[in-house]
Amino acid sequence: MIVCSCNVLSDHAVRGCLSGPDCPRTPAQVYRCLGCSPQCGRCAVTIRKILRGAEAASADAGACASPCPACPQARIADALDAALEDALAEPMAHPPRIVAAA
Numbered sequence: 001m002i003v004c005s006c007n008v009l010s011d012h013a014v015r016g017c018l019s020g021p022d023c024p025r026t027p028a029q030v031y032r033c034l035g036c037s038p039q040c041g042r043c044a045v046t047i048r049k050i051l052r053g054a055e056a057a058s059a060d061a062g063a064c065a066s067p068c069p070a071c072p073q074a075r076i077a078d079a080l081d082a083a084l085e086d087a088l089a090e091p092m093a094h095p096p097r098i099v100a101a102a
Helices: 011-016 027-033 044-060 072-089
Strands: 002-004
Touching (some): 002 011, 027 044
16 A cells, blocks of 8 residues: 655555664654655654554564663654654645646
8 A cells, every 4th residue: 555645655665665673663764764754754753653553563472672761763763753744733834746647
């Protein structure tokens, strides 16, 4: 299923970057992992749901579901997530044009 139509990201692509020790913990990190950046931002909610589902699956498998507050990755992830939320809250200077198909 396409999660982000601006960057043409599928749920499979998002889930694919969620493995390994440096796996993304925020939508901003997922965008960076996949080599793109948020455009309209509507997909951030869906990406966050995919992240939470992966965290829940990790918890069920016995892995750490939430990082320690002292963890540098957790602090960076929180800062990036806050920055993304701030960016999405502000109106876009140049909103994307939607062109109707002929």
